[in-house]
Amino acid sequence: MRSKILVISAAVLAATACGTNEADQPQSSSDDSSSSHDSSHHSDQQIAGEPVDAELLLLADSAAAAVAPPTLLEGPTSVQAYPGWFSADPDLYSEVSDAFGGLSDYPQASRPLLAFTSEPSCDSPDQAKLMADGTKVYAAFEGQSHDECLAPHTQIAIFEVNRAKLPKDFTLVGVDTSDAGSTDGPGELLAFDELKGTPRFEPPPAQEVTEPDALADFVEAIPSAPADLEHATDDLGADQRAFGFVITGCAATSAELVVTPSQVSAAPVGGENVRCIAPMHYAAVFAADADTLPEHFRIR
Numbered sequence: 001m002r003s004k005i006l007v008i009s010a011a012v013l014a015a016t017a018c019g020t021n022e023a024d025q026p027q028s029s030s031d032d033s034s035s036s037h038d039s040s041h042h043s044d045q046q047i048a049g050e051p052v053d054a055e056l057l058l059l060a061d062s063a064a065a066a067v068a069p070p071t072l073l074e075g076p077t078s079v080q081a082y083p084g085w086f087s088a089d090p091d092l093y094s095e096v097s098d099a100f101g102g103l104s105d106y107p108q109a110s111r112p113l114l115a116f117t118s119e120p121s122c123d124s125p126d127q128a129k130l131m132a133d134g135t136k137v138y139a140a141f142e143g144q145s146h147d148e149c150l151a152p153h154t155q156i157a158i159f160e161v162n163r164a165k166l167p168k169d170f171t172l173v174g175v176d177t178s179d180a181g182s183t184d185g186p187g188e189l190l191a192f193d194e195l196k197g198t199p200r201f202e203p204p205p206a207q208e209v210t211e212p213d214a215l216a217d218f219v220e221a222i223p224s225a226p227a228d229l230e231h232a233t234d235d236l237g238a239d240q241r242a243f244g245f246v247i248t249g250c251a252a253t254s255a256e257l258v259v260t261p262s263q264v265s266a267a268p269v270g271g272e273n274v275r276c277i278a279p280m281h282y283a284a285v286f287a288a289d290a291d292t293l294p295e296h297f298r299i300r
Contacts, residue, residue: 049133049140054161057113058099059128063151064089066292067120070138070174071184073113076106077256077269081185082115084259087294092156093261099158107160114139115158116174122149128157137166138173186292187257190242191232191285194252195224201281203246206265206299209233209285210242218244222283232285240287243299247284250276255284259293265300 068085071078083096100113107113114130116139125143132138139157183189195201204221208214210233219230233242247255249268258265266284 049131049136049138052130052132052137052161053165054114054130054159056128056130056157057102057160058095058156058158059125060092060095061125061153061155062086062089062092063153065092065117065154065156066186067154067175068115068117068156068186070117070172071115072172073115073184074107074109075269076272077258077267078184079103079107079113080258080267081183081187081256084185084187084257085117085292086156087186087259087261088292090261096156096158103160110163111160112163113158113160114172115156116172117157118155119175120152120154122146122152123155125155128155128159130159130161132167132170135167135170136173137170183254183256183286185257186259187243187286187288188240189255189257189284190236190287191229191283192255193226193229193283195222195246195281195283197224203248203281206243206245208241208299209244210236210240215242215244215285222246225283229283229285233287236287237289239290241290241293242285242287245284245286247282248279249282250274250280252280252282255282255286257286257288259288259297261294262296263298263300264288264293 066085066088068082071082073079073082079100083093083100086092086096114137118141123141123143123145125141127142129140129142130137131140139159141155141157201223204218207218209218212233215233216230219225222229236242243257243264245255245266247266247268249271251271251274252268253270255266255268258267266286268282
């Protein structure tokens with residue numbers, strides 16, 4: 001996952017009173033085809049939007065937080081996964097988790113959550129607004145600027161918005177640190193396969209599979225593993241770690257890596273309202289940048 005930062009032009013900064021830099025996010029894993037995340041660069045393109053009527057659920061900042069890509073959250077697993085971006089800062093992780101815990105219901109396609117982070121800066125934000133310029137939707141962080149500071153901070157803003165208030169087809173714009181865009185948290189989904197014919201199957205424990213031998217052992221413990229699972233980490237980056245899981249679900253369509261300050265686990269996506277005669281098993285392999293993981297954790 002490579003870092004990409006787009007510098008917004010002075011016209012945008014004047015229009016939004018925002019000192020952040022912004023770039024497009026790659027395609028979202030959401031099933032909502034009415035939104036997208038564009039990973040291309042538009043450094044010469046000016047955007048100056050209008051405020052969108054939205055509720056600001058959280059405005060926080062941290063000197064230790066990772067810079068997460070702008071994210072559309074519209075399901076229960078997504079709100080489990082997203083706080084994982086901030087697992088290195090337990091206090092901020094708790095703030096984000098508590099903001100989600102205060103919701104009366106899980107986010108839905110009709111009322112999604114939009115989450116943004118800013119590029120690290122020395123600004124002290126006291127407000128954030130959800131903005132739209134045509135089909136581009138972004139966060140404007142407003143506050144005081146400082147010439148000097150001990151450490152730059154990253155700001156996090158999470159909005160709840162009525163889908164009808166957003167453009168029909170929209171792109172989230174912000175600071176982007178991911179080329180994959182396949183998950184809502186810091187994990188990149190490398191492989192996801194339903195395991196067939198496993199009525200008495202006892203799944204192997206979740207484990208790190210960064211090394212090829214570890215992945216081979218994981219695959220060997222799955223009698224019905226698809227042939228290509230053993231190649232899931234072939235393109236693993238030098239600064240990434242990989243994890244393998246066998247998870248249970250019902251009509252799952254994907255999975256998310258769920259990272260907390262103390263553990264790493266996986267959860268299925270999809271099938272929340274489907275009843276199965278028997279649970280289904282899925283093999284999932286994820287990659288995560290080492291610097292997005294807590295220093296010490298267990299794998300579940």
